[in-house]
Amino acid sequence: MTSCGLESVKSEKKGNICTLGLMITSAAIGGTLQYGYNLAIMNAPTVYIQQFVNQTFQKRWDIQLQVYQITLIWTLIVSVFSLGGLTGALLAGPMSIHFGRKKTMLLNNVFLMCSALLALTSREAESFEMIIISRFLVGINAGVSMNVQPMYFGESAPKHLRGAVSLSSAVFTAFGVVLGQVVGLKEILGGESCWQYLLASHAVPGIIQLLTLPWFPESPRYLLIDRGDKDACLKALQHLRGCEVQREELEEMLAEQAESKCSRAVLPWELFTDRTVRWQLITICVMSSAMQLCGNDSIYFYAFYIFQKAGIADEHIQYVTIVTGTCEFTACILCNLLIEKQGRRQLLIGGYVLMTCWALVFTVALSFQHIVHWMPFLSMVCVFTYILSFGMGPAGVTLTLPAEIFNQAARPAAYMIAGALMWLNLFILGTIFPFIVSGLGQFCFVPFAAVCLLTALFIGLFLPETKGKSLPMITSEFNRLNSCKLEMTRPKYKKAQYQLGEVCRSTAL
Structure with missing residues (x-):
């Protein structure tokens, strides 16, 4: 060249x-x-x-x-x-x-x-x-x-x-x-x-x-698989990729289109009765719930009290609070740079393990803040590091999972379930958090530490790595947990290959 x-x-x-x-x-x-x-x-x-x-x-x-x-x-x-x-x-x-x-x-x-x-x-x-x-x-x-x-x-x-x-x-x-x-x-x-x-x-x-x-x-996948508009899909791909439309990407999309040709969009309650996606569903339910129940949003509410106890004047706390948001923003950017190198599992496990550790340190700091003069400053450090740990994995990776582990027909329903759980848990936690603080006092973050630890164990035991893998590859790994084997029929494969050949010829691949 x-x-x-x-x-x-x-x-x-x-x-x-x-x-x-x-x-x-x-x-x-x-x-x-x-x-x-x-x-x-x-x-x-x-x-x-x-x-x-x-x-x-x-x-x-x-x-x-x-x-x-x-x-x-x-x-x-x-x-x-x-x-x-x-x-x-x-x-x-x-x-x-x-x-x-x-x-x-x-x-x-x-x-x-x-x-x-x-x-x-x-x-x-x-x-x-x-x-x-x-x-x-x-x-x-x-x-x-x-x-x-x-x-x-x-x-x-x-x-x-x-x-x-x-x-x-x-x-x-x-x-x-x-x-x-x-x-x-x-x-x-x-x-x-x-x-x-x-x-x-x-x-x-x-x-x-x-x-x-x-x-x-x-979305090219929506245009091809849901609408069946092959020309619009190609135009969308060319717009987003330029002239280099990869054969492998088209092959995967056409195979998925052939598989779902006679199927309709899955309804949310149908996912609960489908044994072939049982562990995919359990995964998004656990991860979406843990994203809120880990207490990250609660620590934002608690930050004013922490900064006040550390001796920061009330009129200056609004400026210090900006640092909490900056911590999560910085951590999410780092996670964005690392996700394709480190993978999803490692970032999720690392994030939740670190949050467990910092929640326990936070508990110790709150317990001794009236005895040791520098403990309030350790509490401040815990606020920042807890948020950093959340941003390094759980904050971002959780939202990517439904798109990676469910097919086109089930994806909207999966997002509905994941989103409903996330918002429902946010509402519940926001309502009961003041009672947790009043009831448990300095031990109020122990339940959050337990949630983070259990979530890290769940990820380590059951969540396969999805980095760089196609949907069939990810599905086959989940099928070991689902105790079932899904195979595409030969006619569907032949139809997908024929469609791919037609597309390749029309785009001079």
Whole structure:
């Protein structure tokens, strides 16, 4: 090959990676970024919204609310986000099947814009109920995004980059947390006069997505396997890969299309009765539940108390809190760089083992913080390292698993189940965590340590490595646990090979 030809190939590959990167950014900035962002922005205006609720009751009914009543309404405002997320997770499957992955993400912005409008006008309307509805709607948006976006990434990425591309969902979630913490500073939108603008600011990433995502193609796998549109699939692949459409990738997709030719999309409850995917289902149930029950989100809530005990002035804690979000963001980026080298199992096991260790150290630090003067600073270190350990594996790898271990027909249902469990556990943990703290005191993180240790043992015993493997290879490893052997029929294989030959000839492969 001439030097000119080499330069052409290099520039083409660079352009392909650039296209893939822009597609990831466009989808994620209005997708999983919203989850992290809308979790973080609620810390800054807590006092102001509580005052607003109290003033509303005084103006309407001349009632002065008690502290516990204000706290109860505030808890509803915060927790309804999780209920919206649960609703969104249940909607994500049917929407992604009917509309496709890309169009679902675009339509999902309807919930976002309605939420922003309600939040923006709630103060003028003197209605805290509008804030509750706004949080529920943005929760639906986040619930749909957390399911559909990893599905879109997993189906659009080349096999050698599948893990890194899917993990970018977690990177943008962590970036959303940092962004929400920064925007929520008193000097920006976290002040008393503009909290309604802070609650409505999530519309900006949504607008960016609406303007940019239509320029990128639908998931190639969805186009071929669900829609049966071979030409559109090839165009999408060429858009994302350039002219180098790999024969192996097409062969795998056509084989999967032939296998699922006479099958329809699987319903969530059908997965529970299908013995051939029993351990795949157990895996996503355990991993999705552990992602919330490990206590990472709870440690964010506990951070203010830790920093206060360490002697940091209250007015400076908001700046130190940004470091917690930065830790997870940094760890997710490192995980993104390592996932294709280290594999999924190693990152997951390592993350949960480290979290177990730091939870135990955290317990010791909390137990002796009134006796040893430097123990509060050890507690601060535990906050940062616990979050770093979570970001290095569980935060990102968990979202990639349903796309890698389920076929096209079962994937939406698998994401629905995984998403529903994640949001349900987030709601339960957010509700009972104050009681755990009051009941167990300094031992409140011992249950989280137990969850992390048991999850690490489960991964080590039952989860096969998926790095660089095709779906049939991963399925065959799970079949050893499922005690069944699935084989494609010869006619399907012949049909897939014939289709591949036709495609190859038409694209001059």
